[in-house]
Amino acid sequence: MHLIANRFVRLENAIHRQLVGHSLxxxxxxxxxxxxxxxxxxxxxxxxxxxxxxxxxxxxxSFGLVPDRVAIVGVATLESFIGICLILGKWMRxxxxxxxxxxxxxxxPLVLLTGRLFDGPFAxxxxxxxxxxxxxxxAAAGMVIAAATFRGGRLVRDEPTVLPxxxxxxxxxxxxxxxxxxxxxxVRDDRSVIALCKEHRISEAAYYGWRDQVLVGAMRKLxxx
Numbered sequence: 600m601h602l603i604a605n606r607f608v609r610l611e612n613a614i615h616r617q618l619v620g621h622s623l624x625x626x627x628x629x630x631x632x633x634x635x636x637x638x639x640x641x642x643x644x645x646x647x648x649x650x651x652x653x654x655x656x657x658x659x660x661s662f663g664l665v666p667d668r669v670a671i672v673g674v675a676t677l678e679s680f681i682g683i684c685l686i687l688g689k690w691m692r693x694x695x696x697x698x699x700x701x702x703x704x705x706x707x708p709l710v711l712l713t714g715r716l717f718d719g720p721f722a723x724x725x726x727x728x729x730x731x732x733x734x735x736x737x738a739a740a741g742m743v744i745a746a747a748t749f750r751g752g753r754l755v756r757d758e759p760t761v762l763p764x765x766x767x768x769x770x771x772x773x774x775x776x777x778x779x780x781x782x783x784x785x786v787r788d789d790r791s792v793i794a795l796c797k798e799h800r801i802s803e804a805a806y807y808g809w810r811d812q813v814l815v816g817a818m819r820k821l822x823x824x
Contacts, residue, residue, distance in 0.1 A: 655712065
């Protein structure tokens with residue numbers, strides 16, 4: 600029974616390792632595809648189901664100063680550019696800031712056009728209302744993408760710190776010297792952190808935590824007179 604449980608945990612770890620390595624990229628590409636698809640539709644009059652909503656919202660935000668056709672083409676260009684950036688992973692800092700601006704416009708109908716969006720039976724959301732509400736999910740996805748874009752953000756594995764013992768390899772114990780050895784091995788070696796952690800049966804979060812402690816300790820020592 601222990602062997603079966605061990606194998607199941609290792610399967611979970613293998614799956615989780617792939618999710619950590621690729622899920623953010625998948626999210627970025629999928630969100631980019633959604634923005635590009637919706638943006639391209641808006642270039643063609645009468646094709647996008649959100650065309651009238653976009654024009655009315657833009658008119659309210661600009662106090663009627665922006666013509667409807669200019670508004671829809673501008674939004675289409677903005678969404679398409681954001682989508683291309685996200686799909687290619689290029690110009691990400693610009694794309695993230697534009698995405699923040701875009702979400703202000705996307706979600707503003709919830710405040711400006713509440714009556715229109717919730718005009719169904721018992722104040723249920725209309726089809727347009729559901730269209731806007733689903734953008735809350737895109738906003739949350741955009742926050743995750745932004746977190747992974749700025750300041751070297753990354754998704755790492757944090758459980759378990761040490762994988763369950765392998766009956767064929769014995770229990771894994773690490774003292775301070777062992778942790779330092781692994782950190783230095785990761786700094787010197789060309790292998791990926793994932794491969795290093797897999798070999799030593801530790802999580803990536805544990806490795807990065809030890810590495811940060813080593814760097815902080817080294818910085819303190821170097822700062823001493």
